[in-house]
Amino acid sequence: MPPDLTRTRVGIVGGGPAGLMLSHLLARAGIDSVVVELRTREEVEHTHRAGILEQDSVRLLDETGVSDRVLRDGYRHEGIDLAFGGAGHRIDFEALVGASVQLYPQTDVFIDLADARDRDGGDVRYDVNEVGVVDVTSDQPGVLFTDSAGERQEVRCDYLVGADGSRSICRDSFPESQRRQFFREYPFAWFGILCEAPPSAPELIYNHSERGFALISQRTETLQRMYFQCDPHEDVDDWSDDRIWEELQTRVGANGYTLQEGPITSRTVLPFRSFVQEPMRHGNLLLAGDAAHTVPPTGAKGLNLALADVRVLAEELERAISKKDGSLLDSYTERALDRVWKAQHFSYWMTTMLHRPAEASPFDLRRQVGELSSVVSSTAGSTYLAEAYTGWPDRD
Helix, strand or coil: CCCEEEEEEEEEECCCHHHHHHHHHHHHCCCCEEEECCCCHHHHHCCCCCCEECHHHHHHHHHCCCCCHHHHHCEEECEEEEEECCEEEEEEHHHHHCCCEEECCHHHHHHHHHHHHHHCCCEEECCCEEEEEECCCCCCCEEEEECCCCCEEEEEEEEEEECCCCCCCCHHHCCHHHCEEEEEEEEEEEEEEEEECCCCCCCCEEECCCCCCEEECCCCCCEEEEEEEECCCCCHHHCCHHHHHHHHHHHHHCCCCCCCCCCEEEEEEEEEEEEEEECCEECCEEECHHHCEECCHHHCCHHHHHHHHHHHHHHHHHHHHHHCCHHHHHHHHHHHHHHHHHHHHHHHHHHHHHCCCCCCCHHHHHHHHHHHHHHHCCHHHHHHHHHHHHCCCCCC
16 A cells, blocks of 8 residues: 655654754744654653753744743753862853853753644654655655554655754765765763752852863752763763762862752763764755754753754745745755854863863863863953853854
8 A cells, every 4th residue: 555645845854842843933934844753742751851042042932932931930040150170150141241041951842842833733743663755856855654553654845854863864865975974072971860959059060170070950949950971881870879979079079069969860871972964955855953963062052053953944944935946945054054063163162171081181180270260260251151152143
């Protein structure tokens, strides 16, 4: 039996925040789309990720009618602490650049978007498998998949978007001769925990120490997220609660902080890397979010880059569709990559400035302290960090 056929303007592979936001923005412009996602909605809701939103990401959720819950339930942060050399040093975003960020978990961003797509009658198909993309250089590219009921489906569209994450099948549809891939592997990872405890500080602490980096983050008034630098091959089963707390307290204690402790409810090791694929378009297939690029989590850029991508892509798709001219999409890669490479630099800079290098010498550690001191003692240095952390405006 041939697969059931659906026709739409835009097919979207990937129903995470990037794919759902793109579908939402297109619907506001009167452009229909179909989203397919391998995971069930419940599985996506329970995939915990970081939750620092740039000012423009918050505005995008609120002003496009997704939800104002980000303002009601999120926590506004007007700065961060850089902790090194025995003390903490606050970077005041509001004073430096008149901007802030919002602590709001990616899980809640997804829930808001999924609810908005349900509310507005969006066509989102969760729990699919055997996904493949075809005919991406034709005027009717397609997605083939098996739906949650076991039925074969085919979606044909004018344009196809791969928003299917860092293991993207869409990215692999670019011929090797027509893509360039840029990598940076890191010799360390983050050991991350969720714990039941009150916040240890009003804002995030980025902590440098001779034992390695630590990040003291937050989730709610009673649940906190914390990380410390570790080997990528670290086994979480080797770490008891007591050992984890001793390591975290030692690292931040070197700079005068004491953490609120509580039961640890989750622990994981998170390796990370930098990656970019250029271009972000091949024929009528376009990439967005982690399908095109990933960054280390140190700069809090991953989700924000994905939302910035699809905001630009929605504008470009609306223009190309309304004018019936696919060549107008040529500007998407340039517009998106302008921000992507700035974010790659910022994330790399924050990562290398704060993490203990492999086989670090005393010189290496003291040089890092000198670099951190240069940042916090300079209005220009602090302003760059504040501007990059809170996000850059899009360049049309």
